[in-house]
Each structure stands twice: as structure tokens, then as C-alpha cells.
Amino acid sequence: MNEPHLTDAPALDPAAAEAPAAAEPLEPPAAAPPAAIPPAAAPSAAALPAAAPPAAAPPTDERARVERAAVEADAAVAPGLTGALAGKADAAEARGPGMAGWAVLGRLLGGGAGRNLGLIAALALICVIGLITAGDRFGSTDNTLTVLRLASVIGVVSVGMTFVIAGGGIDLSVGAIVALASVWSTTLATQNMARDSTFLVMVFVALAVGTVCGLVNGILVAYGRIVPFIATLAMLASARGLAEEISNRQTQVVRVQGFRDFFRAEPGGIPVLVIMFALVALVGWVVLNRTTFGRRTFAVGGNPEAARLAGINVRRQTLWLYTLLGFCCGIAAIMITARTTSGTSTHGLLYELDAIAAVVIGGTLLSGGRGTIVGTVLGVLIFTTVSNIFTLNNLTTSTQALAKGLIIVAAVLLQKRLARENTRM
Amino acid sequence: MGSVVDNDPALPNTSDPLLAVTGVVKTFPGVRALDGVDLDVRAGEVHCLLGQNGAGKSTLIKVLSGAHQPDAGAIHWRGEQVSLQTPTAATRLGIATMYQELDLVDGLSVADNIFLGHELARVGLSRRRAMDDAARALLTRLGHAEIPVNREVGHLSAAGKQVVSMARALSHDARLIIMDEPSAVLDADEVDNLFRLVGDLTVHGVAVVYISHRLAEIRRIGDRVTVLKDGRTVARGLPARTTSTDDVIRMMTGRAIEHAFPPRVGPAPDAPEVLRVSGLGRPREFHDVSFAVRAGEVVGLAGLVGSGRSEILETVYGARRAATGEVRVAGRRLRRGSVGAAVAAGVGLCPEERKSQALLPDEPVYRNITLATLTRFAAGPFTRDGRESAAASQQAGALDIRPAGVARPVRTLSGGNQQKVVLARWLLRDCQVLLLDEPTRGVDVGARDEIYALVRRLARSGVAVVLVSSEVPEVIGLADRVLVVAAGRVVHEAAATDISESQVLDLVMEEGRVA
Structure with missing residues (x-):
């Protein structure tokens, strides 16, 4: 069929670079009938549990404040103070309505569900802007599915990233792993084998490559005691290098019909990729x-020494976290290979930054100990939608990058502020 | 040593003390840390500050260095009343403090550390050459010209760091240097050298406030002694060399608040041995430590900070890997350096630093309690919060953790209640052996008694308890048997009823002198 389209656009923004591809005939034409389910169904399904976690997720707050509070608690040697602390909550409750407005909003938005509500509000606002500036081109089912398809790949990586970051780590190599897995699963040898047996061979190869890369990261960090930043930086360089070596920097087109048929299908109007993302998010x-x-992930990320002294095997947990993320990268590699019907060493460029940004604006603490999948999913959707709106309005990738930077800063500042309001009780 | 010791302590003009502290009071929520402290320090003397843990020494230092503001009382510096609002204000007057945990930046050079915070600079550019020269001059003055000023401080020995710290104090042109247990991390030779430096300083008219638990040291370099107890000065300006050890210890002990220790029960005569530690050792920390604990017995380790007591406990637990020796629980040998093995064998540890070593501050109380028993409440891989919180509530109720309600973040609890949360974690696990490291640190008086009662109750139910505390009365009051640890060795072992507080203090302070 058609050769995969590879833009020469500066790879600054992968989502943007791939966005034009979506307009190419490569993407199945808008054959899909207006979906019975509203376009936002998939993400909101993923977001549904939003109401459940808050009980388990007390407000985030920046570490300094936590420590100050802990110091206060330590200094609080008087039995009386215990009561005082307990009473503070009631005091906030009893505070006059004038003051309470912002505090209530803060508490609502700072809490687990509230923060997600805030993100949903932001996403809604962005959609309104999209509708105003691009009208039907933005609001069409076709465009919505395009956004979701784009979000799916980075979304799967971000879900895995949420685990690693909540566990107190960081992984810079995700994009490179995606590239390597996509290249490895589309080599002539792999594809020939797949053609002779089943397309699942390609799936298996991608997952295996991703998992092994994650495992190596995990071993380096957990048992080699290399700082995660450095260990995964090394993986970033070498995985991408290996991907280039294997593919000889050529684009490897997927010729296995079974693979294309399966992953490019749209049962009930919903692309398989989006379903995969929803499943990964749900399982995550x-x-x-x-x-x-x-629970161990949060313990290890929140206070590794306490976790260790409570008998938790911190290193093994860390190893599993990176392996899990590697596995997610394998899934993402399958998805991007399917979406572009090609494997290339330029897949997944800068995914690490997009994933980390999505995780952080979603409300996961970069220092570990707290994380939210729902927030991450919303963060991914916000970024992808913004990119889409910029592309529809013919704005450059440079302005997109600029806007992303501003969004990250604004989101984190707002969260801090809300968290402070929330815990000032 | 040398010169200063030969000086007549009364020699510097006695009329006007360099520093005079009168009636200083400092309260923290619930504690009166300082409750009327008097201290006068003369130029050129080594003034020793003695007192048990919790007597208020650290708070006094913080007041003098400008880190804390006193609630009442006056501080006179060279005859004028001063208020030390900030550490900078204190430094500017000429008061420098060498903290126990040296506040040096490991990654910076010696010269950079000495001038940290008051770098020599011209139009915003640091004058590296000038600082290096000045640093070299200071080190030479301290008799340590051999320390290279461009060396990273992290590469220096503990003694080297101390010299740098002292040079920093001198770079501020300090007239008074407060030294908080400077000898705790040094070996004998290094201590000699430290004393020589202190001697040199005093010859130049610098006053030193010296804090140490080791009476022998105080006799060697001290001129006068002030003793604190429960936040009050109980004796001031005693001659350091002629006051007898017995007198000093008598003044330090005999506390205002006597804790009611619950009646001792002791292990049943046929109680099986649960924990056996033999020949345990770690280089530079402790050597050849052996002891056994029977079911229902409480064994206390008494010793100073740095004596190796906490290290022993952590090594028994597997949090540090033993270099020699072995630990057996109920006859089964534990794998070295494996916390998992210890926990699986039924050992639990309440670590020394509650906040940084035991708690997940933002997590709810119940999740902190069930941290070591997660799988017990889980259905396969899935946690069941309801069951966890029910079990945790039950424990929290039994231990009277306040405020009730296990869903609030653990950081909102007071120190005593946080400690109970850590205890509850191990109670839930039905430990055979419980290791308690400073279980009452930062715990208010009421909760203290509850924790004492709890330890006793645990022992009665057959748990073998090992207790480490720097408060000697606590060890003697709570334990059935006391091991005295000094300089990384068990120097004495006795039934708690056969040993007195002053005997223990004597042993730890004289490092094993026969009682």
C-alpha cells in the first residue's frame, strides 16, 4: 500500500511531527461512521475511577512543607498539641464563608478527585478554544480519533512512567526504547518469520525488546546503584544507537498484513490503539x-529507608518498576509501528520529556511517593489536544513547544498553590 | 594539652566575663527545654558544659549561636546586653559554633568551606588566590599546614574536617567557639591533636565552650565546669580538674521528674532463648558483641552517642551487614545483611530516626501500620484497604493512638503517637524479637509512660526486647538486664537491679573504667 510518510519536520515535537501524517491517506479515511459513543468516551472511561482514589490519595504537597509539618509534629511534645492539630481541620471548617470559598475550592482541587476535576476543567477549556479557533475541523469525530490515536502511544509510555516516578525514579530512555523495539520488530528477519507464522511474532519481539531494556535499566539502578538519571541516559543513547545500527537508518515498512489488519482496525468506530491505551490505563x-x-511503589518512592526497614525489598521493587516501564515501551512500540506502518529509529523522539511532563502536570510527585494514573491520562490528553489545535491553526512546532513549556509551569504552580491552600487547614 | 592546662584557670581578668547568660528560658510546645540557665565564660578559658541527654545542652547552644530565641533571660557579651537574632548576628559578635554533625559541604574545597558565606570578593568575583592564602594561614596557625586548601573536604578524615571547621570559626575572628562533642568521632591520636588546638586557641585569648560526655577529657583540658539538669543550671563554674567524678554524676542525675516504670516481671525461669548474637562486629563501629535474650526478657544497651549501640541494633536487624559473627533467632541463623530475613524470622525494629527511617509521613496512619504486613491483608496481589484499616484501627485503639481515626496522614500526629504507630506496625506482625532504638526520643512525658507500659506488656506476652537509649534511667528502669557499651565494645553486663545510674554513667564516661 502506501509508503509510510515520514516528515522532515524538526523532531522537536514528535506529536506534531506525526500530526501531518495523520492527514495523509495513511490514516484510514474517515470511514468510521459517527461513533455511537461520544468521542471522549475512552478517556472518560479511564477517568471514571477518578471518584474512587481520593480516599486513598491525600493532598499532594511539596516536600519542604511536609518536612516542616513533620518537624512541627516532632516538636509537638505536648499532648495538648495533638488535640490542637486535630482541631485545625475543624477550625478550617468553621471559618467564615468569605474566606472559605477559596479554601473549599483549594481543598476540592487539591485533593485526589479535585485535582483531576481541575485537569478535566483545563481540558474542557482547551477543547473550547479548539472549537472556537478551528471549528469543525477540531470538533469532528475524525479529528477526535486522530487526537486519541496520537495520545495513545505517548499515553501508554506515560502510564508506565507514572510508576517509575511514583517509585522515586526517572527514566529518560523511553523514547529510545520505543524506537529500538519498533525497529527490531520490523526487521526483515522478524517480518519474514511473522509472515510464515503469525503477526504475534512481531508483537512478542517488541514486548521482549522493551522489557529487556527496562530490565537492564532496573538492574543498573537497583543493583548497580547508578543514579536513575545517568543509567537511563546511557540507555537513551545506546538504545537509539542500536536502533539506528539495526535499521541502517532506513524506514522499515510493515508488510505483514495480519499486523496491519489487527492494530489498525476500528471495532465499533474506536481504533484498536485507543482501546489498548484505555486497557493499559485501567490495568495501571x-x-x-x-x-x-x-502500595510498595509508593512506600519505596516516599521513603526508601523506611520501606527497607519495614522489610520491603526496595531493590527488587525498583527493578520491577523499570521493567514494567520497559514493557509499556514495548506496547507503545507496537502501537506506533501500527499507526505509521513502519519501524524507524526516529520513533519516540523526545517521548521521555512528553511523558515526564504529562506525569508531572497530572499531579504525580517528581520526588516520588505519590502518583495518579488518572492525572497522567488527563495530562497526556491535554498536551496532545494542544498540539492538535496548534497544528490545525497552522502554528509552528516552535510555538507549540513554547506553549507546552508554559503549560507545564502554569500547571505545576497552580497545583502547588492549591495544595498549599488545601493543607492550610 | 600542654600550655592551657598549665594556665591558672582563674587567671583571665575575672571581673568581666566574656559571655554571661542569666536565667535563660526557652520553651517549645509542651517542653521547657531551658528553665533558667546561667553560664559565664571568661576569655581564654575552656568552659565545659555537662549534662545528660535532654538536659538542655543542645538548646543552649542553639540560643548562643542565634538559631533559637530565648523566651526570657539575658545574654551579656563583653558586658553589654545583646540579642542574637540570627546566626549571622552571633558570628558577627564573634561567637562561632562547631556542631556535632559538622556543617561542611563535602563537595567544596577546604578554602571554600572556610570562607563559606563570607567569601572574599571584589566586584562580585571571588578572590580565589586571596582566600587560598588566608585559608593556608589559618590552617598553619592551627598547626595543620599540611592540609591542602584545594582538597575537597569530603576526602578529609573526621579529624581533618574538624580542623577545617575550626579554621572556619577562626576566619570569623571568633572570640568564643562552642564545640559540641568534638571528640565523639575522633580516635585517641586525633583527640590529642584536638586538645593541642584548643590549647593554642585559649593562649590567644579565645574562649571555648566544650561539650563532652567524657569526664577524662574534661579533666585534661577543662578549666571550669557548668552542669545542666532538666534545663536548669545546677552548678556553675566548678573547677574542672578537682571536682570529683562522683560529685559531677550526682549533680547530673537525680531527675526532677521520676518516671514510674511499671513493675518488672522478668522472663519465666524456663523461658527459651529467642535471640542469640555471637561475635558480631563491624570494622570501626563495634567488635565482638555477644549477648542472648530470652522470651519475655528486656535487655537494655546503655551507651553514648557514637558508642556503637545503634549500629549494633541495626546490624542485628540486618540493616547493616555484619563483618563477623552471627545472629540466631530461635536457633535459626539469619542471613547477613538482610532485613527481609530478619523480618521473616519475626524480628522488628523501631529505628532511631522515626521520621526518616520509619514513617511514610503523607500516608495515612493505617498504611503506616500495615507496611510490614501488607500481604497478610491482601487477596492475592490485591490490597484490601477495609481489612487493613480495621486491623490497624484495632491496634491503634489498643495503643491509644490519638487522635483516633487511622485515615489521617501520620505526619499530623505528635511524636509519641508516631512512635506508637511504628510499634503498632510490629505488634500487628506478632514479632518474636523487638528492637527498640531510642523509643522515647521526642516523645512527651505522658506518652513516654505509655510506651514504657507497652514494652513491659510485650515482654510479659513473651516477646524478647532489646532496648537502646541514651537515657540511662530509662535503660535501668525498663530492662531486666543491662549491657554497657563503650567505644564499640560491651564493657559491662549486669542485672538491672544490680547496677545504678551513676555506675552506668561512670562506665560510659570513663570508657570502661572498672566501676
Whole structure:
């Protein structure tokens, strides 16, 4: 069929660079009938649990304040102070309505559900801007699906990234791992084998490559005691290098029909990629919030020494976290390979930054110990939608990058402020 | 040593003390840390400050260095009343403090550290050459010209760091240097050298406030002694060399608040041995430590900070890897350096630093309590918060953790209640052996008694308890058997009923002198 379209646009913004591709015939034409389910169904389905986690997720606050509070608690040697602290909440409750307005808003938005509401509000606002500036071109089902398809790939990576960051780490190599996995799963050898048996060979190769890369990261960080930033920086360089080596910097077109048919299908009008993203997010949410693995992740990220002295195997947990993220990169590699029907060493450029940014504006603490999958999903959607609006309005990738930077700063400042309001009780 | 000791302590003009502190009071929520402290320091003397843990020494230092503001009382400096609003104000007057945990930046050079905060600069450019020269001059004055000024401080020995710290104090042109247990991290030779430096300083008219638990040192370099107890000065200006050890210890002990220790029960005569530690050692920390604890017995380790007591406890737990020796729980040998193995064998540790070593401050109380028992409440990989919080509530109720309600973040609790949360964590696990490191540090009086009662109750139920505390009465009052640790060795072992507070103090302060 058609050769995959590779833009020469500066790779500054992968989502943007790929956006034109979406307009190419490569993307299946808008054959999909108006979906029975509203376009936002998938993400909001993922966001549904939003109401559930708050109980488990007390307000985020910047570390300094936490420590100050802890010091205060330590100094509070009087039995009386215990009561005083307990009473503070009531005091806030009892505060006059004038003052209470902002505080209530703060508490609402600072809490787990509230913060997500804030992100949903931001996303809604962005959509309104999109509708005003680009009208139907933005609001069409076709465009919505395009946005979701773009969001899916980076979204899967970001869900994995949420785990690593909540566990007190960071991974800069995700984009490179995506590239390597996509290249490895589309080599002639792999594709020939897949053609002779089943397309699942390609899927397996991508997942295996991603997982092994993550495992290596994990071993380096957990047992080699290399700072995560450095260990994964090394992986970033070498995985991308290996990807270039294998592909000889050529674009490897996917010729296995089974692979294309499966991952480019749109059952019920919803692209398989979007379904995959929704599933990954759902599983991620359950694992992070409802399993011992998730609980250990927060413990290890929040206070590794306390976790260790409570008998938790901190290193093994760290190893698993990076491996999990590697696995997610493998999934993302399959998805981007399917979306562009090609494997190339330029896939996933700067995914690490997009993923980290999405995780952070979603409300996960970069210092670890607290994380939210729902927030991450919303963060990804916000970024992708903004990129889309900029592209529709023919703005350059440079202005997109500028806007992204501003969004990150604004989001984090707002969160800090709300968190402070929220905990001032 | 040398010169200063030969000086007549009364020699510097006695009429006007360099520093006079009168009736200083400092309260923190719930504690009167200083409750009327008097101190006078003369130029050119080594004035020793003695007192047990919690007597108020650290708070006094912080007041003198401008870190804390007193609630009442006066500070006179060279005859004039002063108010030390900030550390800078104190430094400007000429009061420098060498803290116990040296406040040097490891990654910076010696010269940079000496001039940290008051770098020599011209139009915003630092005058590296001038600073290097000045640093070299200061080090030479301290008799340590061999320390290269461009060396990273992190590469220096503990003694080297101390010299740098002292040079920094001198760079401020300090007239009074406060030294908080400077000898705690030094070996014998280094201590000699430290004393020589102190001697040199005093010859030049610099006064030194010297804090140490080691009476022998105080006799060697001290001129006069002030003793604090429970935030009050109980004796001021005693001659350092002629006051007897017994007198000093008597003044330091005999506390105002006597804790009611619950009646001792002791292990049943046929109680099995649960924990056996044999020949445990770690280079530079402690050597050849052996002891056994029976079910229902409380064994206390008494010793000073830096004596190795906490290190022993952490090594038993596997948080530090033993270099020699072994730990057996109920006869089974534990894998070295594995916390997991210790926990699996039924050992629990309440670590020394609650905040940084035990708690997840933002997590709710119940999740802190169930941290070591996660899988017990889980269904396969899935946690069940309801069950966890029910079990945690039960424990919290039994320990009377206040305020009730296990969903609030643990950081909002007071120190005593936080400690109970850590205890609850191990109670939930039905530990066989419980290691308690400073269980009452930062805990108010009421909660203290509750914790004492709890430890006793645990022992009665058959748990083997090992207790470390710097408060000697606590060790003697709570333990059935006391091991005295000094300089990384167990120097004495006795039934708690056969040893007195002053005997223990004597042993730890004289480093093993026969009681």
C-alpha cells in the first residue's frame, strides 16, 4: 500500500511531527461512521475511577512543607498539641464563608478527585478554544480519533512512567526504547518469520525488546546503584544507537498484513490503539491503587529507608518498576509501528520529556511517593489536544513547544498553590 | 594539652566575663527545654558544659549561636546586653559554633568551606588566590599546614574536617567557639591533636565552650565546669580538674521528674532463648558483641552517642551487614545483611530516626501500620484497604493512638503517637524479637509512660526486647538486664537491679573504667 510518510519536520515535537501524517491517506479515511459513543468516551472511561482514589490519595504537597509539618509534629511534645492539630481541620471548617470559598475550592482541587476535576476543567477549556479557533475541523469525530490515536502511544509510555516516578525514579530512555523495539520488530528477519507464522511474532519481539531494556535499566539502578538519571541516559543513547545500527537508518515498512489488519482496525468506530491505551490505563490504575505492588511503589518512592526497614525489598521493587516501564515501551512500540506502518529509529523522539511532563502536570510527585494514573491520562490528553489545535491553526512546532513549556509551569504552580491552600487547614 | 592546662584557670581578668547568660528560658510546645540557665565564660578559658541527654545542652547552644530565641533571660557579651537574632548576628559578635554533625559541604574545597558565606570578593568575583592564602594561614596557625586548601573536604578524615571547621570559626575572628562533642568521632591520636588546638586557641585569648560526655577529657583540658539538669543550671563554674567524678554524676542525675516504670516481671525461669548474637562486629563501629535474650526478657544497651549501640541494633536487624559473627533467632541463623530475613524470622525494629527511617509521613496512619504486613491483608496481589484499616484501627485503639481515626496522614500526629504507630506496625506482625532504638526520643512525658507500659506488656506476652537509649534511667528502669557499651565494645553486663545510674554513667564516661 502506501509508503509510510515520514516528515522532515524538526523532531522537536514528535506529536506534531506525526500530526501531518495523520492527514495523509495513511490514516484510514474517515470511514468510521459517527461513533455511537461520544468521542471522549475512552478517556472518560479511564477517568471514571477518578471518584474512587481520593480516599486513598491525600493532598499532594511539596516536600519542604511536609518536612516542616513533620518537624512541627516532632516538636509537638505536648499532648495538648495533638488535640490542637486535630482541631485545625475543624477550625478550617468553621471559618467564615468569605474566606472559605477559596479554601473549599483549594481543598476540592487539591485533593485526589479535585485535582483531576481541575485537569478535566483545563481540558474542557482547551477543547473550547479548539472549537472556537478551528471549528469543525477540531470538533469532528475524525479529528477526535486522530487526537486519541496520537495520545495513545505517548499515553501508554506515560502510564508506565507514572510508576517509575511514583517509585522515586526517572527514566529518560523511553523514547529510545520505543524506537529500538519498533525497529527490531520490523526487521526483515522478524517480518519474514511473522509472515510464515503469525503477526504475534512481531508483537512478542517488541514486548521482549522493551522489557529487556527496562530490565537492564532496573538492574543498573537497583543493583548497580547508578543514579536513575545517568543509567537511563546511557540507555537513551545506546538504545537509539542500536536502533539506528539495526535499521541502517532506513524506514522499515510493515508488510505483514495480519499486523496491519489487527492494530489498525476500528471495532465499533474506536481504533484498536485507543482501546489498548484505555486497557493499559485501567490495568495501571488497578495495579497502582489496588495492589500490594502499588502500595510498595509508593512506600519505596516516599521513603526508601523506611520501606527497607519495614522489610520491603526496595531493590527488587525498583527493578520491577523499570521493567514494567520497559514493557509499556514495548506496547507503545507496537502501537506506533501500527499507526505509521513502519519501524524507524526516529520513533519516540523526545517521548521521555512528553511523558515526564504529562506525569508531572497530572499531579504525580517528581520526588516520588505519590502518583495518579488518572492525572497522567488527563495530562497526556491535554498536551496532545494542544498540539492538535496548534497544528490545525497552522502554528509552528516552535510555538507549540513554547506553549507546552508554559503549560507545564502554569500547571505545576497552580497545583502547588492549591495544595498549599488545601493543607492550610 | 600542654600550655592551657598549665594556665591558672582563674587567671583571665575575672571581673568581666566574656559571655554571661542569666536565667535563660526557652520553651517549645509542651517542653521547657531551658528553665533558667546561667553560664559565664571568661576569655581564654575552656568552659565545659555537662549534662545528660535532654538536659538542655543542645538548646543552649542553639540560643548562643542565634538559631533559637530565648523566651526570657539575658545574654551579656563583653558586658553589654545583646540579642542574637540570627546566626549571622552571633558570628558577627564573634561567637562561632562547631556542631556535632559538622556543617561542611563535602563537595567544596577546604578554602571554600572556610570562607563559606563570607567569601572574599571584589566586584562580585571571588578572590580565589586571596582566600587560598588566608585559608593556608589559618590552617598553619592551627598547626595543620599540611592540609591542602584545594582538597575537597569530603576526602578529609573526621579529624581533618574538624580542623577545617575550626579554621572556619577562626576566619570569623571568633572570640568564643562552642564545640559540641568534638571528640565523639575522633580516635585517641586525633583527640590529642584536638586538645593541642584548643590549647593554642585559649593562649590567644579565645574562649571555648566544650561539650563532652567524657569526664577524662574534661579533666585534661577543662578549666571550669557548668552542669545542666532538666534545663536548669545546677552548678556553675566548678573547677574542672578537682571536682570529683562522683560529685559531677550526682549533680547530673537525680531527675526532677521520676518516671514510674511499671513493675518488672522478668522472663519465666524456663523461658527459651529467642535471640542469640555471637561475635558480631563491624570494622570501626563495634567488635565482638555477644549477648542472648530470652522470651519475655528486656535487655537494655546503655551507651553514648557514637558508642556503637545503634549500629549494633541495626546490624542485628540486618540493616547493616555484619563483618563477623552471627545472629540466631530461635536457633535459626539469619542471613547477613538482610532485613527481609530478619523480618521473616519475626524480628522488628523501631529505628532511631522515626521520621526518616520509619514513617511514610503523607500516608495515612493505617498504611503506616500495615507496611510490614501488607500481604497478610491482601487477596492475592490485591490490597484490601477495609481489612487493613480495621486491623490497624484495632491496634491503634489498643495503643491509644490519638487522635483516633487511622485515615489521617501520620505526619499530623505528635511524636509519641508516631512512635506508637511504628510499634503498632510490629505488634500487628506478632514479632518474636523487638528492637527498640531510642523509643522515647521526642516523645512527651505522658506518652513516654505509655510506651514504657507497652514494652513491659510485650515482654510479659513473651516477646524478647532489646532496648537502646541514651537515657540511662530509662535503660535501668525498663530492662531486666543491662549491657554497657563503650567505644564499640560491651564493657559491662549486669542485672538491672544490680547496677545504678551513676555506675552506668561512670562506665560510659570513663570508657570502661572498672566501676
